[in-house]
Amino acid sequence: MDSDRSGVLTEVSVQEPKANPRGKAVAGAAPPPPVVISTKATTTSNPKGGWRRGFAIFDLVLRLCGIAVALAATAIMGTTQQTLPFFTQFFQFQAQYNDLPTFTFFVIANAIASGYLVLSLPFSIICIVRPHLRGLRILLIILDTLMIGLAMAAAASAATIADLAQNGNSNANWAPICQQFDDFCQSITEAVQSSFAVAVIFILLVVFSSLALRRN
Amino acid sequence: MDSDRSGVLTEVSVQEPKANPRGKAVAGAAPPPPVVISTKATTTSNPKGGWRRGFAIFDLVLRLCGIAVALAATAIMGTTQQTLPFFTQFFQFQAQYNDLPTFTFFVIANAIASGYLVLSLPFSIICIVRPHLRGLRILLIILDTLMIGLAMAAAASAATIADLAQNGNSNANWAPICQQFDDFCQSITEAVQSSFAVAVIFILLVVFSSLALRRN
Numbered sequence: 001m002d003s004d005r006s007g008v009l010t011e012v013s014v015q016e017p018k019a020n021p022r023g024k025a026v027a028g029a030a031p032p033p034p035v036v037i038s039t040k041a042t043t044t045s046n047p048k049g050g051w052r053r054g055f056a057i058f059d060l061v062l063r064l065c066g067i068a069v070a071l072a073a074t075a076i077m078g079t080t081q082q083t084l085p086f087f088t089q090f091f092q093f094q095a096q097y098n099d100l101p102t103f104t105f106f107v108i109a110n111a112i113a114s115g116y117l118v119l120s121l122p123f124s125i126i127c128i129v130r131p132h133l134r135g136l137r138i139l140l141i142i143l144d145t146l147m148i149g150l151a152m153a154a155a156a157s158a159a160t161i162a163d164l165a166q167n168g169n170s171n172a173n174w175a176p177i178c179q180q181f182d183d184f185c186q187s188i189t190e191a192v193q194s195s196f197a198v199a200v201i202f203i204l205l206v207v208f209s210s211l212a213l214r215r216n
Numbered sequence: 217m218d219s220d221r222s223g224v225l226t227e228v229s230v231q232e233p234k235a236n237p238r239g240k241a242v243a244g245a246a247p248p249p250p251v252v253i254s255t256k257a258t259t260t261s262n263p264k265g266g267w268r269r270g271f272a273i274f275d276l277v278l279r280l281c282g283i284a285v286a287l288a289a290t291a292i293m294g295t296t297q298q299t300l301p302f303f304t305q306f307f308q309f310q311a312q313y314n315d316l317p318t319f320t321f322f323v324i325a326n327a328i329a330s331g332y333l334v335l336s337l338p339f340s341i342i343c344i345v346r347p348h349l350r351g352l353r354i355l356l357i358i359l360d361t362l363m364i365g366l367a368m369a370a371a372a373s374a375a376t377i378a379d380l381a382q383n384g385n386s387n388a389n390w391a392p393i394c395q396q397f398d399d400f401c402q403s404i405t406e407a408v409q410s411s412f413a414v415a416v417i418f419i420l421l422v423v424f425s426s427l428a429l430r431r432n
Contacts, residue, residue: 102376138430146419152364152372160376161376163318165388169315171311177389210358
């Protein structure tokens with residue numbers, strides 16, 4: 001798996017021709033054996049482990065940031081709630097995340113992203129300790145790639161609804177609701193921004209993990 | 217770039233001319249044989265080139281499928297239009313993609329994805345011809361990763377609006393519009409499904425490219 005050969009040690013052995021002590025050419029003598037210089041490349045420790053470990057440390061830091069941001073997105077969206085100060089006899093105007101299925105999906109997706117990031121921390125630490133483990137890094141790339149899809153889907157769908165709540169759409173006759181539910185809209189905008197940040201963090205994780213696989 | 221050559225053994229053999237210790241030219245002596253430096257680089261063949269090339273061919277096939285599906289998504293969404301058979305004195309009920317900014321984004325994003333996939337075909341072919349080019353494969357992984365984000369954002373946001381058009385949302389007081397615009401809704405549902413397929417194709421591209429980097 002690990003082929004990061006660095007530190008090439010070159011060994012040169014020279015075999016000299018046999019000297020003729022009398023200093024005369026001897027007729028019929030066999031030609032001297034050729035000088036043979038053999039160059040053997042032997043591998044020792046790896047100088048590329050350094051930047052590879054640097055990538056692995058950066059990977060861990062990104063994951064920690066991702067956990068914080070994903071938890072923030074989940075918490076903001078999950079706890080936001082606004083009740084309007086006026087109500088009718090039968091109805092009280094109230095908004096919270098589970099009024100819209102998109103926001104429910106958003107909370108679930110960001111919770112899954114947070115959980116995945118927490119579970120991936122030990123693997124990231126192993127990649128710091130043993131930066132040459134290609135298989136583990138590729139496993140993380142594949143899982144991170146799936147998480148890009150999940151995080152981006154959650155962020156984009158919630159952004160769509162947030163935009164609709166803010167601006168409405170006159171063609172479809174959907175009225176904006178943020179005039180009334182201003183605090184609610186403020187919270188979901190923050191949550192959506194956090195979720196886009198999570199998706200970007202996953203993209204960065206895949207990009208840097210790929211770059212860490214660049215050389216042998 | 218290509219560093220998959222393992223075990224390069226360089227052998228240099230030097231044949232020195234016979235020394236004449238007295239420093240005189242010997243009449244009638246044969247001219248000294250020329251110095252011969254032979255450099256042989258033996259490269260061990262890579263038995264893993266086979267499956268690596270297989271991955272590269274699969275990559276090309278996936279890209280071709282992706283072009284077809286992304287173009288289909290763009291075309292379906294871009295051309296769908298429905299005009300209702302009744303109209304008022306001032307207004308005719310008509311629906312097309314640019315009535316909703318989300319669908320405009322959808323068309324642009326899928327067009328970008330199609331264009332990227334077409335432009336990436338030569339690189340994919342180079343990866344088939346030279347399956348050991350790690351740098352090119354990593355470049356494709358990074359660009360494909362960015363495209364996952366774009367394709368998934370387009371698909372998810374359009375799916376959100378399609379769901380809202382189909383079912384509405386009573387909490388936000390957004391009425392469904394698919395009772396009237398049934399053909400339009402049918403088309404956007406197909407376009408959204410195609411776009412999710414494009415996102416899945418990009419995810420598969422990244423997964424298989426990562427697996428192709430597994431071994432040296």
